[in-house]
Amino acid sequence: MDGAEALALEDERTALFDAIRSDLLDEYRQNHDWPWIIGYSGGKDSTLVTHLVFEMLLSLPPSQRSRPVHIVANDTLVESPLVVQHIIESIEEIKNAANAFGLPIITKITRPAPDQSFWVNLIGRGYPSPNRSFRWCTDRMKILPTSRYIKSQVDAAGQVILLLGVRRSESSTRAASVGRYDNGERLNKHNDLVGCMVFRPIVELHTDDVWEFLALNEPPWGGSHLKLIGLYRNASGGECPVVTSKDDAPSCGTTSSRFGCWTCTVVEKDRSLEGFVESGYAEFTPLLDFRDWLASIRNDKERRQARRRDGRITITEGGTFIPGPFTLQTRAEIFERLRNLEAETGQRLISDEEVDLIHQLWSEEIADHGKARSLNVREVVKGK
Incomplete structure (x- = not known):
């Protein structure tokens, strides 16, 4: 790529992000008080959405920060140790900074009900290790806890807007998922959750756009995105994104290398956990061996x-x-x-x-x- 092509690409990215910022600001200023809920997985895409929304709130005078923004993460209780540590730490950083700046941000980490946890179902009820044809874990551990929180906000406000960091170019599966929500409007009705509208502000971005932005821009809540970048590099993969619909369930536990539950037996091999081990986290080897044994006895x-x-x-x-x-x-x-x-x-x-x-x-x-x-x-x- 020569200098002129690089400059043209940079101009195109600048225009894309300007359009995203304009959309976010315009939607936030709409004449209603529906709360925003950001589905935060701790991965690159949801981090970018959170970054842009936090940045937008900072740009507004306090009198115009009238709409609450909920940043909701999910902990299945069997997350990869480094991933859940990152989620907890980043949510805490966002919460502390929001309080310091006086932003209307509420943070929440949802978890499965104790009687629906992985171990209670596997060891207590004897459910076989999850696979693609019997993926009992996603609904109980990811969809229900987050959906329950969203429904509680719908009950309180009458309507909510769910911001998701999904991108059309991420995969054919994600493109199909985007298509199900795509009515040509900015907001789309959620397939399963009544009173929930879906807003996908970064849907047209490509992976390189996301990474370049995160590498060049420090998070407005402080620190840097280097820890997140290192997490991806060590895991050799990506995150299992926020899931609020059974239609989206295949994004969790696919053949791609995603980090998520260390117990996941839906994939043939846990490439992300293997990546952590190969990157020097030898203490995760016993977890990998246990997961492989669970898959072998199914x-x-x-x-x-x-x-x-x-x-x-x-x-x-x-x-x-x-x-x-x-x-x-x-x-x-x-x-x-x-x-x-x-x-x-x-x-x-x-x-x-x-x-x-x-x-x-x-x-x-x-x-x-x-x-x-x-x-x-x-x-x-x-x-x-």
Whole structure:
């Protein structure tokens, strides 16, 4: 690329960002008080949207900062350790700066209900490790917690505007998702959430546009984007974006290298966690090994019950037998290995509340099946 072409590209990017800033400002100044909710994954695209909105609020006099802006992240409780640390730290930085500047910004990290966590479903109920045909994790751990928060704001305000950092050029899947929301207007009705309008301010940007902006512009809440850039470089991939619709679920756990849940068995190999290990985070190797083991035992019929939790036996029209949940013995083994993993890594991977819920579910299941003498639940749960 010669100098003239580079200059033309820079002019084009400047015009693109000027248009985005103009759209944000115009929408914020509309004659209604619908709150904004930014779906924040901690990744490059949602960080860019948050950066631009924060910047816009700073440019306005206090009297014109009338519309509250909620910045909502999601922690599935099994996020990759470096990723969840980044989310928590960046949300805290944004919150502190917003308070210092007097901006109408509310930050929130949503989490799954304890009885719908990964470990309670996997170990307590025996759900097999998630795969593409049975992706039970996304709805319970990502969609429902964030949707619940959005609905609470709809109930309070009557209508909300959800700002998403999705881009048409990101992938064919994202382009199709954008198409479902695209009515030619700035705001589109959300497919699933009544009272929620979707605003995608950076939809026409390309990946290079995003990275150049983040590299050249420090976040208005302080610090720099270098930590985020390093996170991508070390993970050799990208983030699992905010998901608020089942139509968007395939973006989580695809063949692309995305960082998200360290327990994700939807992908064949966790390239992002492998990337962290190869970048010097050797302490994550046991997590990677545990995740690979979870994936390897999923289809072992000896580890699965014949009947589903409701007592049915499932056979497809083609005559294929579909086994039920993991056996209690396999769940006990998973639990014991998880406890050993905690000891090995020095990380807390499961909460006391989750352990109690698992204990309760096992006890109820054993009582229902009259197997109280075949497994001492209390000893297993305590890791004895």
